[in-house]
Amino acid sequence: MKQNLIFTNDVEGVLQRLIADGGHNMTVWVADVNTSRFVPNNAPVITLPNGDESKSLETVCRVWNEMERMGVTRHSLIINLGGGMVTDLGGFAAATFKRGVRFINVPTTLLGAVDAAVGGKTGFNYNGLKNEIGAFALASDVVISTRYFDTLPIEEMKSGFAEVIKHAMLSDHGEFLRLLNHNFNAPIVHDDLLERLRHSVQVKVDIVARDPNEQGERKALNLGHTVGHAFESLAMRRDTPVPHGYAVAWGLVTEAVLSHLLLKFPSEDVHSLGNFVRDNYRDFPFTCDDYDELLDLMRHDKKSRDGEITCTLLNTIGNYHVDQAITHGDMTAALDILRDHLGL
Amino acid sequence: MKQNLIFTNDVEGVLQRLIADGGHNMTVWVADVNTSRFVPNNAPVITLPNGDESKSLETVCRVWNEMERMGVTRHSLIINLGGGMVTDLGGFAAATFKRGVRFINVPTTLLGAVDAAVGGKTGFNYNGLKNEIGAFALASDVVISTRYFDTLPIEEMKSGFAEVIKHAMLSDHGEFLRLLNHNFNAPIVHDDLLERLRHSVQVKVDIVARDPNEQGERKALNLGHTVGHAFESLAMRRDTPVPHGYAVAWGLVTEAVLSHLLLKFPSEDVHSLGNFVRDNYRDFPFTCDDYDELLDLMRHDKKSRDGEITCTLLNTIGNYHVDQAITHGDMTAALDILRDHLGL
Numbered sequence: 001m002k003q004n005l006i007f008t009n010d011v012e013g014v015l016q017r018l019i020a021d022g023g024h025n026m027t028v029w030v031a032d033v034n035t036s037r038f039v040p041n042n043a044p045v046i047t048l049p050n051g052d053e054s055k056s057l058e059t060v061c062r063v064w065n066e067m068e069r070m071g072v073t074r075h076s077l078i079i080n081l082g083g084g085m086v087t088d089l090g091g092f093a094a095a096t097f098k099r100g101v102r103f104i105n106v107p108t109t110l111l112g113a114v115d116a117a118v119g120g121k122t123g124f125n126y127n128g129l130k131n132e133i134g135a136f137a138l139a140s141d142v143v144i145s146t147r148y149f150d151t152l153p154i155e156e157m158k159s160g161f162a163e164v165i166k167h168a169m170l171s172d173h174g175e176f177l178r179l180l181n182h183n184f185n186a187p188i189v190h191d192d193l194l195e196r197l198r199h200s201v202q203v204k205v206d207i208v209a210r211d212p213n214e215q216g217e218r219k220a221l222n223l224g225h226t227v228g229h230a231f232e233s234l235a236m237r238r239d240t241p242v243p244h245g246y247a248v249a250w251g252l253v254t255e256a257v258l259s260h261l262l263l264k265f266p267s268e269d270v271h272s273l274g275n276f277v278r279d280n281y282r283d284f285p286f287t288c289d290d291y292d293e294l295l296d297l298m299r300h301d302k303k304s305r306d307g308e309i310t311c312t313l314l315n316t317i318g319n320y321h322v323d324q325a326i327t328h329g330d331m332t333a334a335l336d337i338l339r340d341h342l343g344l
Numbered sequence: 345m346k347q348n349l350i351f352t353n354d355v356e357g358v359l360q361r362l363i364a365d366g367g368h369n370m371t372v373w374v375a376d377v378n379t380s381r382f383v384p385n386n387a388p389v390i391t392l393p394n395g396d397e398s399k400s401l402e403t404v405c406r407v408w409n410e411m412e413r414m415g416v417t418r419h420s421l422i423i424n425l426g427g428g429m430v431t432d433l434g435g436f437a438a439a440t441f442k443r444g445v446r447f448i449n450v451p452t453t454l455l456g457a458v459d460a461a462v463g464g465k466t467g468f469n470y471n472g473l474k475n476e477i478g479a480f481a482l483a484s485d486v487v488i489s490t491r492y493f494d495t496l497p498i499e500e501m502k503s504g505f506a507e508v509i510k511h512a513m514l515s516d517h518g519e520f521l522r523l524l525n526h527n528f529n530a531p532i533v534h535d536d537l538l539e540r541l542r543h544s545v546q547v548k549v550d551i552v553a554r555d556p557n558e559q560g561e562r563k564a565l566n567l568g569h570t571v572g573h574a575f576e577s578l579a580m581r582r583d584t585p586v587p588h589g590y591a592v593a594w595g596l597v598t599e600a601v602l603s604h605l606l607l608k609f610p611s612e613d614v615h616s617l618g619n620f621v622r623d624n625y626r627d628f629p630f631t632c633d634d635y636d637e638l639l640d641l642m643r644h645d646k647k648s649r650d651g652e653i654t655c656t657l658l659n660t661i662g663n664y665h666v667d668q669a670i671t672h673g674d675m676t677a678a679l680d681i682l683r684d685h686l687g688l
Contacts, residue, residue: 061401096440096477096478096479097477098477098478100480123443131443132412132442133442136444306369
C-alpha cells in the first residue's frame with residue numbers, strides 16, 4: 001500500500017518518464033471539460049462533464065464503456081487529470097475495470113492536491129448521497145504541481161487552503177502560524193506553495209499509511225469535518241451551497257473551540273485561527289434557531305456511530321484525539337462562540 | 345490481507361459466534377432463490393435471481409438500494425450465502441457500499457468453496473464480458489462446509505471437483521492420486537470431503553497470500569484455464585454451454601499434455617488424469633476444424649498479453665511455471681492428443 005508522490009512543476013516531463021518506464025500497452029487520460037486542454041495532443045482522452053451532479057453511476061458507466069471501446073486492458077495506464085471529481089470517479093472506474101488498471105492522479109485544484117487525489121478514497125454519489133459507493137484504491141503515483149492554480153478562482157484556492165490548515169493543525173505549530181500569514185490576493189509564489197503542499201500532503205500520507213481503511217487513526221483527518229459537513233448540508237438544503245473548504249474552515253474554528261473547552265487547547269491558537277477564517281472566509285449566516293438542525297445533521301454523519309456526535313479534537317497543535325463524544329451542551333456552547341467570533 | 349477460513353459442518357453455530365463477536369449494528373444476508381431457505385427466520389435478506397445473466401450491474405444496484413433501505417452502515421455485517429454468483433456479486437456490493445462493509449462468505453457449492461468464495465475476487469458481468477467489472481476485496485471470514493452438497497446436482501459436484509484437482513496438481517502428488525479415486529456416484533462422506541476441501545483451499549490461499557493482486561505467482565491458479573476458457577467460450581457461442589469445471593477438466597488434460605511435451609511432466613500423470621476426465625466428464629465434441637477458433641479465443645483471454653497464448657505449466661506435480669508462451673504448433677499437437685484421449 002504505497003503511493004509514489006511527486007512534487008514538481010514540470011508535469012509533462014515527469015509524466016513522460018512515468019509513461020515510458022511503465023511498459024503499458026496504452027495510456028488513456030480522464031479529464032473534465034476544463035482540464036482536457038492540458039491533455040497532450042492526440043492522446044486518447046475520456047472527457048467528463050463538470051460538477052458534482054455528474055459524479056454519478058451513469059458517468060462511471062460512460063468511463064467503463066469508453067475504456068472498453070478504446071481497448072484498455074490490465075496492462076494499460078489511466079491518467080486522471082482534474083479536480084476531486086475526476087480523481088475520485090476516474091480512480092473508481094480504473095480500480096474496478098477488469099478488477100483494476102493502474103492509474104496516476106494529477107490533481108489540478110488545491111483541494112484535489114491536498115485531499116482527494118491522495119490516500120486512496122475513490123467513488124461517486126449514489127441515491128443522492130455523497131460518495132456513497134466507492135473503493136479504497138491507491139493511485140500508483142500522484143503528480144502534484146501548483147502550475148494549474150494560476151487560473152483557479154480565489155474561492156477554490158481558499159476552499160483547498162482550509163484542508164492545508166487542517167493538516168498543519170494535526171502536525172506542526174510553526175507551519176500552522178506560517179499558513180495564517182497567507183495572502184490570497186498576492187500572486188502565487190510557486191516554489192513556496194509547492195513546499196507548503198509537500199508538507200501538507202505528507203501529513204495526510206503518514207496518517208493514511210498507519211490506517212489505510214479508516215479503522216481508527218485516519219479519523220484524525222476528519223478534524224473540522226463533523227461540524228463542517230453539517231454547515232455544508234444545511235447550506236445545500238437552503239439552496240445556498242457553500243464551497244466544501246469554507247464549511248471546513250468554519251468547522252475547524254468550532255472544533256478548535258471545543259478542543260479549548262474540553263482539552264485545554266490554547267486559546268491564542270483558537271483566536272489566530274478564528275481571525276484568519278473571519279478575514280478570509282465569508283460568513284455563513286446561521287442563528288441559534290438552526291442549532292437543532294445542525295446537531296441532527298452531525299448525529300447522522302457517515303462517520304458517526306449510534307447517533308452520537310463525535311469529533312477529532314486537539315489538546316495542542318499536533319496532538320489529536322479521535323472519536324471524542326460531544327454533548328449537545330458543549331456543541332451549542334461552541335457554536336455560540338463561533339457566531340461571536342464571526343460577528344454573527 | 346488476511347481471511348479467516350473456517351471448515352465446519354456446524355455452520356449455524358460458527359455464524360452465531362461470528363455475529364455475536366463482531367459488535368455490528370445489524371446483519372444482512374445476501375442469498376439467491378435456492379439458498380435463501382438456509383437463512384435464519386426473520387433475518388433481513390436480499391434475495392438475488394439465479395443464473396449468470398443476473399450477475400449484472402442492475403443486480404448490484406438492487407443490492408445497494410436494499411442495503412440503503414435496510415439502513416446498512418459501515419458498522420454492519422453482510423453474509424453472502426450461495427454459489428459463486430452470490431459471493432462474487434454480494435462481495436462487490438459490500439466492498440463498495442460506503443467504501444466497504446465487512447462481509448462473510450458462506451459458499452454453498454463445491455466450486456464456490458474451493459474457488460470463488462476465497463481469495464478476494466469480486467465482480468459482475470458487464471457489456472457481455474464475464475467479471476469485467478470488479479474489485480479485489482477479501483471476505484473477513486469464509487465458512488466452508490459440505491452440508492449444502494447433499495442436494496447439489498452431480499454435474500455441479502464434478503464441476504467444482506475439477507478445481508480441487510487443479511489445486512492438487514499445483515501442490516501434492518499424493519493428494520492428486522487420492523482425488524483420482526473419487527467416486528461421484530457414492531454418497532458424500534462429509535468428514536473426508538471437508539478434509540479434501542481444507543487441503544484444496546489452503547493451496548489457493550497460500551498462492552493468493554504471496555500475490556494478492558495477480559501480478560505474478562497467482563497466475564499459477566490459471567492452470568487448465570487458458571484452454572478451459574476457450575472451450576467454455578466456444579460452447580457458449582454454439583449455444584451448447586458447458587459447466588465451467590468441465591471445460592477446466594478438459595483444459596487440465598490439455599495443459600498436462602503441453603507440460604509433458606515442453607517440460608517433461610511425467611506421462612503416467614497425464615494418463616491418470618486423462619482417464620479420470622474421460623470417465624467422469626462427458627465429451628466436448630470438437631474437431632480439428634475448430635482449432636483456429638480455439639486458438640483465437642486463447643489469444644484474447646483476459647490474462648493474455650500482446651495476443652500471445654500463455655499457460656501455466658508443470659514439470660512435476662507441485663512444480664509450476666507461470667506465463668509459459670505456447671506456439672500454435674504445440675497447442676495444436678496437444679489438442680490432437682486430447683482428442684485421442686477422449687476418443688473424439
